[in-house]
Amino acid sequence: MQLSNRIVSMQASPIRKLVPIADKAKKSGKKVYHLNIGQPDIETPKVFFDALKHFDEKVLAYSSSHGDQELIQAMVDYYKKYDIEYEKSDIIITNGGSEALLFAIIAVADPEDEILVPEPFYTNYNGFSVPVGVTVKPITTSPLDGFRLPSKEALEKVITPRTRAILLSNPGNPTGVVYTREEIQLIADIAKAHDLFVIADEVYREFIYGDFEYTSFGTVKEIQDHVIIIDSISKRYSACGARIGSIASKNKALMANVMKLAQSRLCVPTIEQVGAKELYKVDPSYFKGVNDEYRKRRDLVFKLLREIPGVIVEEPKGAFYMVVKLPVDDAEKFVIWMLEEFSYKEATVMMAPAEGFYATPGLGVDEVRIAYVLNEDDLTAAMEILKLGLEAYPGKK
Amino acid sequence: MQLSNRIVSMQASPIRKLVPIADKAKKSGKKVYHLNIGQPDIETPKVFFDALKHFDEKVLAYSSSHGDQELIQAMVDYYKKYDIEYEKSDIIITNGGSEALLFAIIAVADPEDEILVPEPFYTNYNGFSVPVGVTVKPITTSPLDGFRLPSKEALEKVITPRTRAILLSNPGNPTGVVYTREEIQLIADIAKAHDLFVIADEVYREFIYGDFEYTSFGTVKEIQDHVIIIDSISKRYSACGARIGSIASKNKALMANVMKLAQSRLCVPTIEQVGAKELYKVDPSYFKGVNDEYRKRRDLVFKLLREIPGVIVEEPKGAFYMVVKLPVDDAEKFVIWMLEEFSYKEATVMMAPAEGFYATPGLGVDEVRIAYVLNEDDLTAAMEILKLGLEAYPGKK
Numbered sequence: 001m002q003l004s005n006r007i008v009s010m011q012a013s014p015i016r017k018l019v020p021i022a023d024k025a026k027k028s029g030k031k032v033y034h035l036n037i038g039q040p041d042i043e044t045p046k047v048f049f050d051a052l053k054h055f056d057e058k059v060l061a062y063s064s065s066h067g068d069q070e071l072i073q074a075m076v077d078y079y080k081k082y083d084i085e086y087e088k089s090d091i092i093i094t095n096g097g098s099e100a101l102l103f104a105i106i107a108v109a110d111p112e113d114e115i116l117v118p119e120p121f122y123t124n125y126n127g128f129s130v131p132v133g134v135t136v137k138p139i140t141t142s143p144l145d146g147f148r149l150p151s152k153e154a155l156e157k158v159i160t161p162r163t164r165a166i167l168l169s170n171p172g173n174p175t176g177v178v179y180t181r182e183e184i185q186l187i188a189d190i191a192k193a194h195d196l197f198v199i200a201d202e203v204y205r206e207f208i209y210g211d212f213e214y215t216s217f218g219t220v221k222e223i224q225d226h227v228i229i230i231d232s233i234s235k236r237y238s239a240c241g242a243r244i245g246s247i248a249s250k251n252k253a254l255m256a257n258v259m260k261l262a263q264s265r266l267c268v269p270t271i272e273q274v275g276a277k278e279l280y281k282v283d284p285s286y287f288k289g290v291n292d293e294y295r296k297r298r299d300l301v302f303k304l305l306r307e308i309p310g311v312i313v314e315e316p317k318g319a320f321y322m323v324v325k326l327p328v329d330d331a332e333k334f335v336i337w338m339l340e341e342f343s344y345k346e347a348t349v350m351m352a353p354a355e356g357f358y359a360t361p362g363l364g365v366d367e368v369r370i371a372y373v374l375n376e377d378d379l380t381a382a383m384e385i386l387k388l389g390l391e392a393y394p395g396k397k
Numbered sequence: 398m399q400l401s402n403r404i405v406s407m408q409a410s411p412i413r414k415l416v417p418i419a420d421k422a423k424k425s426g427k428k429v430y431h432l433n434i435g436q437p438d439i440e441t442p443k444v445f446f447d448a449l450k451h452f453d454e455k456v457l458a459y460s461s462s463h464g465d466q467e468l469i470q471a472m473v474d475y476y477k478k479y480d481i482e483y484e485k486s487d488i489i490i491t492n493g494g495s496e497a498l499l500f501a502i503i504a505v506a507d508p509e510d511e512i513l514v515p516e517p518f519y520t521n522y523n524g525f526s527v528p529v530g531v532t533v534k535p536i537t538t539s540p541l542d543g544f545r546l547p548s549k550e551a552l553e554k555v556i557t558p559r560t561r562a563i564l565l566s567n568p569g570n571p572t573g574v575v576y577t578r579e580e581i582q583l584i585a586d587i588a589k590a591h592d593l594f595v596i597a598d599e600v601y602r603e604f605i606y607g608d609f610e611y612t613s614f615g616t617v618k619e620i621q622d623h624v625i626i627i628d629s630i631s632k633r634y635s636a637c638g639a640r641i642g643s644i645a646s647k648n649k650a651l652m653a654n655v656m657k658l659a660q661s662r663l664c665v666p667t668i669e670q671v672g673a674k675e676l677y678k679v680d681p682s683y684f685k686g687v688n689d690e691y692r693k694r695r696d697l698v699f700k701l702l703r704e705i706p707g708v709i710v711e712e713p714k715g716a717f718y719m720v721v722k723l724p725v726d727d728a729e730k731f732v733i734w735m736l737e738e739f740s741y742k743e744a745t746v747m748m749a750p751a752e753g754f755y756a757t758p759g760l761g762v763d764e765v766r767i768a769y770v771l772n773e774d775d776l777t778a779a780m781e782i783l784k785l786g787l788e789a790y791p792g793k794k
Contacts, residue, residue, distance in 0.1 A: 001505070001561070001593060001594050001622075002561075003504055003650060003651060003654055004503065004504060004505060004507045004510070004561075006503065007504045007655075007657065007658070010658075012657050012660065013657070013661065016660045016663075019461075037459070039459055042456070043456055044455065044456055044457040049457075052452070053449075055449070058440045058441065059437070059439070059440055059635060060441040060445065060635070060636045060637065061436055061637055061638050062637045062638055065410075095492050095496075095640070096662065096663065098662040098663060099492075099662065102662075106528045107404045108398070108401055109401055110401045110402050110403055111403075111508050111530055113401070124661045124662075124663075127657070127660070127661030128661060131529065131658060132528065133529075164398070164399075164401075196398060197398050226398060238456060239457045240457065240458055240459045240663075241457040241664070241666060241667030241668065242457055242666060242668075243492070243663075243664070243665065243666045251398075254400060257400055257405060257407070260407045260409050260410070260524070261404070261407075261524075261528060263413045263414070263521075263524070264410065264495065264521045264524030265496065265521075265524075266413075266495060266521075266637075266640075267638070267640070268640065269638060269639060269666050269669050270638030270639075271449065271639075271668070271669070272666050
């Protein structure tokens with residue numbers, strides 16, 4: 001039997017494919033600092049676990065395909081705090097932001113259609129597009145100017161009759177970029193002029209470091225019919241393992257059709273929604289503490305990276321990632337070398353090679369994504385190891 | 398903006414689309430006996446909830462994309478009891494059987510490829526195939542002979558150069574059919590001769606009523622490279638709301654590629670897997686009690702249905718469904734009428750119209766699927782209501 005071409009042509013996750021090599025390093029006795037994956041060390045608010053402990057149904061029944069109505073109401077209230085006006089019927093709960101992205105892509109694009117995505121991008125945008133025959137067309141951005149969007153003209157040049165949507169994360173994974181109001185308006189104008197959907201992945205909405213305004217696509221009134229908001233509790237409440245996300249839009253036809261996909265897979269886990277509902281009721285002051293912590297980490301990592309000779313990085317403004325240019329021949333080789341060959345005080349560092357975050361061949365070869373999801377002591381130790389590793393690496397440039 | 402053709406052409410779930418009408422009936426004060434959905438009333442084994450209550454991590458972290466290793470080991474041990482020899486690396490945990498089916502379909506078929514499915518079939522086989530461009534080609538079976546498979550010649554007539562797999566549920570949803578060893582061998586021979594995958598949805602493996610042998614595709618040694626087993630804890634342990642399923646195969650290339658899909662969506666809920674692991678360790682004697690209960694229910698519903706004039710039904714052998722031919726003009730109209738217009742002692746019955754379970758236009762128009770997932774008293778009351786409803790229905794044939 002032959003496997004499908006689409007599955008064979010899919011690339012393995014650049015974030016997860018090196019996991020076996022890291023496991024081997026750990027088995028050999030090395031400590032591995034994981035900067036490769038956005039798994040925060042912040043404690044999940046206790047209300048989540050409390051809700052689970054108080055779940056007292058005798059039968060663990062299906063939830064509705066739409067999602068738990070109380071959870072959806074909690075999300076409506078949450079959005080209101082950001083001036084995002086959704087009604088309950090505008091929101092469907094999904095298996096993580098992952099499923100929300102998959103649903104959005106299927107709903108707006110047929111095979112051979114195209115979706116524009118600023119690159120480098122969250123690599124799984126490809127993972128959801130390729131199996132359903134949709135092409136990700138990159139809008140190239142660069143670490144040299146902090147990953148700003150290009151001009152209107154440059155953006156419009158990439159649009160073809162098969163373009164159906166612009167997909168972007170803001171704050172950005174893997175870049176940490178936060179788009180300005182002008183950049184958001186630029187995307188809105190283009191979406192309107194070319195009749196495109198905007199799939200706005202805003203799962204890092206609260207992770208903004210600095211005194212500037214954040215603009216959600218949910219607040220750009222004149223294009224609400226175009227906007228699809230992807231959300232998730234994974235990072236927001238440090239609950240990655242819950243797999244609770246959502247897709248939201250004021251476009252009624254879109255949501256009615258997404259509902260068909262939601263019905264096919266029946267529902268999202270019942271108990272996780274009970275916990276998620278409590279998270280969305282957590283007082284916004286919670287984010288202040290988390291935010292301060294990540295800001296300190298960003299400042300620390302940014303400062304230490306800047307001190308390493310040959311490293312190029314601009315200050316990221318949000319999320320908890322940065323894409324860093326390293327003085328190496330090939331970042332994937334370097335990451336593997338760090339795991340297999342290098343250690344300092346019996347420890348090493350794992351990062352995500354960034355090439356897989358680009359759609360344009362050849363870009364990102366000497367870049368890595370660093371997730372600053374560890375405490376300051378660990379991050380300090382990790383940066384020391386990275387510095388020494390770069391000094392010792394045979395493929396240094 | 399236009400929506401994708403594939404999403405617009407998808408049919409709404411015939412099982413779930415009438416839910417709003419049922420909700421309205423309930424709001425008006427009617428009790429609704431739900432025979433429309435396979436939501437068992439059997440209690441979920443307590444070990445599941447106990448495991449959740451003892452979960453004491455502070456951070457709800459991602460699980461591995463592969464699935465929780467202890468859960469997978471518990472599944473390996475479970476399969477051994479049925480002489481199904483899987484190793485841990487042969488199994489990936491999924492978001493319900495639903496995701497396992499989606500992964501299998503994507504992995505074996507490209508757009509415009511075909512998958513053969515005996516009809517009537519679990520309607521969501523379409524729900525997973527249509528969005529990814531795969532065509533379900535029906536092998537028609539009939540309530541008049543208890544939904545037996547047709548001859549080898551008839552089966553081979555449906556195969557084309559684009560056929561990639563045979564997908565079937567055994568025991569069957571919605572038919573309750575259990576295939577004989579000869580029928581399993583027939584499918585195996587065809588798969589071998591035509592180089593097809595067999596996607597065996599065996600989520601009802603334990604739900605067999607009668608003293609005859611059940612043959613899992615996992616035991617047909619000579620075609621193990623062709624076989625993909627879909628499983629789920631939803632019905633097996635009455636844990637529908639957990640959304641824990643699995644895909645298993647001895648075909649290493651297939652599983653390596655399915656892993657790419659698993660990595661894209663990161664992982665399955667962490668806590669639900671902790672509970673599921675305990676379920677797969679439950680002593681097999683558990684199934685005896687559940688089985689006895691469902692057998693009584695089947696006998697009861699079958700007997701009462703046979704007493705209703707004009708109803709045609711053969712004794713189903715497994716799962717907890719039956720497809721019943723009713724003396725009505727249109728089963729969907731009848732189901733809606735029962736919800737909106739009819740009641741007896743302030744109660745009515747909801748069933749799933751069977752037309753959506755057929756791919757061949759025109760088939761199943763006067764059939765419904767009944768899920769006997771309620772206790773005997775409720776089933777007796779429901780059959781009484783159905784009988785009276787059929788007498789009163791204006792579209793009676």
